[in-house]
Amino acid sequence: MSEPVSGPPFEQPADFEFTAENLERAKAHIAKYPPGRQASAVLPLLDLAQRQSGGWLPRAAMDRVAAILDMAPIRVYEVSTFYTMFNLRPVGRYLLQACTTTPCWLRGSEAVVAACKRKLGIGIGETTADGLFTLIEVECLGGCVNAPILQVNDDFYEDLDGAATERLLDALKSGTVPPKGSATGRGGSAPFKGKTALTEPPDAAVAAGWTRNPPGAEKQGEKEDAG
Ligand code: FES
Numbered sequence: 001m002s003e004p005v006s007g008p009p010f011e012q013p014a015d016f017e018f019t020a021e022n023l024e025r026a027k028a029h030i031a032k033y034p035p036g037r038q039a040s041a042v043l044p045l046l047d048l049a050q051r052q053s054g055g056w057l058p059r060a061a062m063d064r065v066a067a068i069l070d071m072a073p074i075r076v077y078e079v080s081t082f083y084t085m086f087n088l089r090p091v092g093r094y095l096l097q098a099c100t101t102t103p104c105w106l107r108g109s110e111a112v113v114a115a116c117k118r119k120l121g122i123g124i125g126e127t128t129a130d131g132l133f134t135l136i137e138v139e140c141l142g143g144c145v146n147a148p149i150l151q152v153n154d155d156f157y158e159d160l161d162g163a164a165t166e167r168l169l170d171a172l173k174s175g176t177v178p179p180k181g182s183a184t185g186r187g188g189s190a191p192f193k194g195k196t197a198l199t200e201p202p203d204a205a206v207a208a209g210w211t212r213n214p215p216g217a218e219k220q221g222e223k224e225d226a227g
Contacts, residue, residue: 005089005134006125013053016060022048026068038069042079045069046086055095055153056087084138092127092134094172097151100137103144108161112148113137115165132173145189146182155180159192 018026025048029041042065049061057080066076080086087095096116100109113124116135120128127134143149146158150165157168157180164183171178186192 005087005091005127005136007089007127010090013058013060016049016053016058016064018048018064019052022052030069039071039075042069042071042076043083046076046080050086055091055093056089084136090127092132094133094152096133096135097138097141098135099139099141099143099147099149099151101140101144103140104148107147109148111162112150112160112165115162116150116169119166119169133169146186152177152180158182159184159186 026041026045029044029048030038033040045065045068046057046062049065050057053061062076062080063073065071066073069076080088084097098109098113098116100113104112113135116133117123120133120135122128122133122135124135124137138151141149141151141156143156143158146156148158148160150157150160150168152168152172155177157178159182160168161183168178168183184192
């Protein structure tokens with residue numbers, strides 16, 4: 001179950017305006033939809049507003065999006081409170097989203113979450129005192145093939161265990177952002193124990209000297225062709 005970010009009281013900015021650059025981006029999103037359907041651009045506009053605001057969505061930003069799209073503010077609040085991608089209070093520089101849905105859980109997400117808690121000294125929904133990390137728990141991120149997944153801001157870190165998670169957090173703390181992707185070097189969604197498809201021999205079989213065709217198979221085929 002996803003839990004919202006918690007923390008001490010914070011101040012909402014009094015107003016919000018898109019930068020000139022983001023306003024152009026917002027107009028480009030709105031132009032993708034027919035006249036009268038500009039509300040369809042609410043998600044990309046909220047995303048723009050959140051990025052401009054340092055990773056969270058102030059109330060004033062939601063109101064500005066509502067005004068631009070000619071929507072009732074409550075309709076925009078409904079969207080921003082539904083999706084976990086929107087943060088309604090300030091978050092750390094690195095937003096850690098730990099997936100704990102079944103495939104990630106079966107592949108060790110508990111160790112990933114435990115490593116985050118142990119290393120950072122925070123619980124789910126909390127932010128470190130230095131403002132570097134916020135940890136939240138999320139539902140399936142759509143990367144189950146390389147589970148377990150920890151999303152850091154926009155990037156997926158995959159095939160993690162406790163030790164790999166601690167190394168990742170150490171690197172981020174020291175100001176280094178490690179390459180995203182599989183911690184084990186697995187390419188794409190290849191089986192983690194090597195190939196298992198019958199179209200190519202499994203790695204273990206190759207090591208044992210096996211080939212796709214058993215000895216004599218070619219001769220048998222030749223005989224059949226000749227017959
Ligand atoms: S269950 Fe974690 S990415 Fe799908």
